[in-house]
Structure formats: structure tokens, C-alpha cells
Amino acid sequence: MLEATKITLNVTLEAFLLTLIVFFYLKEIGKKELSHFFAIGSLFGFIGGFVLNFSSLGERADIKFLINKGHLILSGGFILLALLSLPGREPHVVIGLEKILKGKKVWLIFLSFLWGLMLLPLESLHLGQDIEAIVFLKERNLPYFFSFLGLALGLALGSGLFYFFRMVRIGRFFTFPSLLFLIIAIKALWEPMIVTSIEVIVARILHDFVHWIIVFLLLPDHVYLTKFFWNLIAFFFQKNTSLIMNLTFIFSLGIFFLVYLQRQPFPELKGVNRGAERRKIWAEIRKTRHWQMLSILAACLILLLVGYNAYEKGEGLYQPTPQPLSVDSQGFSEVPLSEVSSGLMNVYSFNYEDKSIRFIIIKKPDGSFAVTLDCCLICPPTNPTSYAQMGKDLFCLYCGTPIPISTVGKPGGCNPIPIPFQLIDDSKLRFNARQAIGTWERANKGK
Amino acid sequence: MRKEKSPFLEIVNLSKFFGETKALKKVNLQVKKGEWVSVMGPSGSGKTTLLSLIGGLIRPTEGKVKIDRTDLNSLNNNEIAHFRREKIGLIFQQHHLVPYLTATENVMLAQFLHSLPDQAEAEEALKRVGLGHRLHHLPSQLSGGEQQRVGIARALINSPALLLADEPTGNLDRENAKIVLEIIKRLHLEDMFTIILVTHDPWVAQWGERIIRLEDGRIIGDKVVKERSSPKRRTS
């Protein structure tokens, strides 16, 4: 019950925090037009979130996918914008943007639309990996009343925030880069892996390319590419590495901003003759800068907490002991679904004559099942298992490649080799274990 | 134009008692912006007390001091300190320089307390008082006259509207006193700040445009001795 309240309160406050800070910043630097469009964009985000929440649209995978990607691109875009805005001399210059947008309502509307899109996921959806998004109200089957209670509380607190921010003139504590930086930090509260997808995609392309060459050239083995080499590649897309790289990236950005602010020279102040007067203005600027630095430091602190939290929660490796597989006289095996429906991988070993092979059976997030060998076409099998599970990924213990469980059962590359199976009476899986010995041997020949 | 009419410094019924001692008794005084007023009187007549009250260093027993239309009584201690930093420069007989800071650093300290230090500006100010060759000397390495000139540079670095000087030449021989007074005169012509200068020396007093005589805590004489100087452009 209260969980529903907590969730809505959480997202509403987060959306308010982001919206208000940006809104007041734009007001502070006198960009009224932009601030209005921004407010409209936020409204769009809120309303859109509700529509998605309470209509069937929110359950459509393609829409979730769109939002997820849009979210990611915008996050990246924000970092980029933050960097681009650095060359601005004055502390409050939004470089170029103002000039480009001047008088172009269409662009302003587009911009506010983008911002609304950015708010959407915060406000209505929780997007997990592999777009297994849940619309938190519906799919968790939480009662609407408690959700609305959270929303009401969020609105109340949000209005409080509005008056507080207006009172302290929050906008003056930010420069454009530090503002974006704080937004990233606040968003990281929700999802610390801001750049992870890009980085994983790059690493995976590299990895698959190397694998592809090996397969293509029919190299008998990893003659040159030893386990060490594979581990090196895999290092870049292990979960904690990715988290650390993300945080390092964002932190260095923060430190860059700090140093930049610190080293920015004071303006010339033509027309001010008295040294004392000039120094006073400079002192004021310096004070403002210190506040701006504080906002960056606050963002760093938030990130640190988020990072620590995510690191602590980091999933461990699940590596089950292989269970002996019972096989009938024809070589067929039947595994009851009850054994595999937990979502955790199951490993079975099968000995026939002097040969020994292993199977993986797993229930996928979409509810379907996969039966595979515990080996792939490329890496030699390791003991006691070749794969282990880490959260929603299988992990090749030889080369370290993570395989999203949703793709297990598909052939090729680093994926475990799939075995044909039948689903019988919706209660058990049946497959030919003896036939699979040949596949295993072909795959591992010469490794 | 209204601004011209209301006096820059207005003292109304100002009294200060130290227990039994009545150092100042119902003093009334008005000083125009940019005026140079000398305050003369024998020892114990209340000159320093008057200056301290104007500078907000002590609180009056009675009456009020208004500077640039701000009543000092309406300010709390913090606000008075802030007001002093902004508007008032102080020079004493004892220079009160920080002994382990160089001339430049002593001036920069005043800048720092006001807003932020600016070495180039501090050095420029010292050059204006003829100490371009003594920038990095400690007070102990400077003569009395030079020390007092550092004191002047420090008092004026934040462009105060009012300069309060208590026996600024009290420790100096005639020759050095003349150098110091020449400097004050030049800077006064350039920046047109108001000066209240306390002295018991008639020769020093006649550098001002108006001489106030104090005796036993009362004003007993007030006369204009010179035409008001008109501002000169700074020539450096």
C-alpha cells in the first residue's frame, strides 16, 4: 500500500526538483521566453506521463522503447551541451542557444517537447534493462488511491519547494554547466548508468567483431587470443567497471567545471574607475561562483552516494553446481518446469559412455524457456560450468562476455549453443540429450 | 540637488560620558561633502572621543551621528563595522600597521577585509603616496613618515567617502609632516573625500578649510579659513 505512495511521492518530487531548478535558473538569467516554453514542456511531460499511465499505450513495448532511447539520447545530449556551453565567458551564457532560438517559436516548442520527453520516464515509468519496463501503478497492482496520495503529497511538497526556491533565488547558484551537471546527478539518483549503454555497445561491437573474425577465418582456437585478452575486453563491460567508468566520467566532468569556474578571469568592468568599486563587484562575482561550485560539489556528493549504493547492491555471480540429468533409453530427457521457473539458470550434466556434457535450462523474462549446451562455439568450456548468471545476464566465465538472458536460445557468437526442445503439457521440457553430444563435440573440437 | 543641501556629516546633541568624565557635551556640527575640517583643542578636550564617535568605534551616551543620511544609532555592531569598511578610512598617530606584513601586504589586507585583494592596485596606491621604492619593506624597515604614508594608502585604498585622521603627524618632524600633509592634500583634491583631521598643532590645522576648536567637550570656535577646494583630475 504505502509502497505505491512512496513511489509516486518519489517521482513527483524528482520531477519537481528538476523542473523548478531549471525554471528558476532561466528566470534568473532573464531568459523569460525560454522559461515559459520550458514550463509548457514540463506540463506536457506530466500530462503525457498520466496518459501513458492510465491508458494501454503505456504497456506497449515500442513506446517504452522510444521513451527509453529518447531518455538516453537526451542524457547524453545534456552532457554534450554542458561541454559545449563551457566556452561561454560570462558565467550565465547559454552559448549560442539564445541566438539560434531567437524568434523561432517552432524550435522553442520542439525544445520544450524534448524536455517533456526527458521528464516522462521520471514521472511515470520505471524503465529497467532490456526495456522490461513496468508502469509502476498498473503492473505492480498497487491501488490507485495510495498512488494518488503520493502524488498529492508530492504536489504539496513540490509547491513548498517552489516557494523556497523562489525565496532563496536558487537560480543564481548555477552556471549553465553546473546546472546541467546537477540535473545529471539528480537523474542519476534514478539511473546511475547514464553512459553505460553507449559504452557497452562499443565494447560489444569490438568483442563480436573479434569473435566474428575467428569464426570467419575458421581459426581452430584462440591461439593468439588468450584468456587474458578476452578478460581485457570483458573488463570494459562488467557491471561494476561500467558503473565506475560512468561515475569517473561524470566526476571528471564535475572537476573540470570546478577548475574552469575557478580559473575564469573576472570581467574588465569598463566604466568603473574606482578600484574599490571594481573589487566589490568582483567579490560579488566570486561569491556567486563559490555558490555555483557548491552546487557542483553537491552534485558530486549525490553521485558518490548513488555510486556507493549501486556498488553495494551490485549483483553477485550465481554459479550453480551441475545436477545429473536423467535420460531414458532413447536418449531423451524430461525436465519439469517447476525446476526451472525461478528465473535462475539450471545446469545439468550428462555422462554417456566416456563422454560428459552439460546443459543449461532457463526461464526467460518473457516467460519462454531456453535449452542450451553449457558452451559456445568459440570459448573452451570451463569447470564446473562455462556460464554463470549475474542478474539478468549470463556470463561466459572464459571470456567474460555478458549475455542478456532474453537472447539466450538464439544461436551464434558467444551465446550458449541452443538445443531443440519440446514443451509438453505446459509442465515439462523434452529434448534429445544424446544427440547433443555430437553438437558439443563439434563445437569444442580443437579448443 | 537635494543631496547637496543635506550635510554629509551631521552631529546632533552628541554627548559621551565615561563614568564621571564628560568627554563630550551636546556637540552639534555639520560638515559638507568634500570639506576638510581640522579639529583643534588641548589635551583631554575630547577630540579623539569625537572622532571615535563619528567612526562608530564607540557609542554615544546621547545624541546622534548621521553620515550620508545614515544614522549610526540605527545600525547594530555588525552593520556599523560594515558601514565603516565601506565609507570610512582611519589614520592614527600610531600607524597600527601589521608588523610582519610588507607595505603592500598591509594595504592588501584592507582590500581583503573590504572585498578582495588586488596587488596591482595596492602597489599603485603606494606609488601615489611616494612609496614605489618601498613596496616590499616591513614597517620596521620604514621611517615614521613612510609608515604613516602606508597608513594613508591603507586608509584610502577602499575609496572611503570620509577620512578620519587622529594626529596623523603627531610623531613626525615638520619636514615629514609636510610630506604627509601634501599627500593628503593631493589625494583630497583628486578624490574629494571629506576629511576630519584632529590635531593640537595650529600649523597642521591650517591645512584644512575650516577649523573647529574643542575645549572641555564643547565646541568653542568654528571658522572657515580657506576657500573650498574644487576637484582636480587625477594625473597618474
Ligand SMILES: Nc1ncnc2c1ncn2[C@@H]1O[C@H](COP(=O)(O)OP(=O)(O)OP(=O)(O)O)[C@@H](O)[C@H]1O
Ligand atoms: N575609554 C575611556 N575611559 C575613560 N575616560 C576616557 C576614555 N577615553 C577618554 N576618556 C577621557 O575623556 C576625556 C577626553 O579624552 P580624549 O581622548 O577625547 O581627549 P583628546 O582631546 O583626544 O586628548 P589628546 O589631545 O591628549 O589626545 C579625557 O579626560 C579622557 O581622560
Ligand SMILES: [Mg+2]
Ligand atoms: Mg586624542
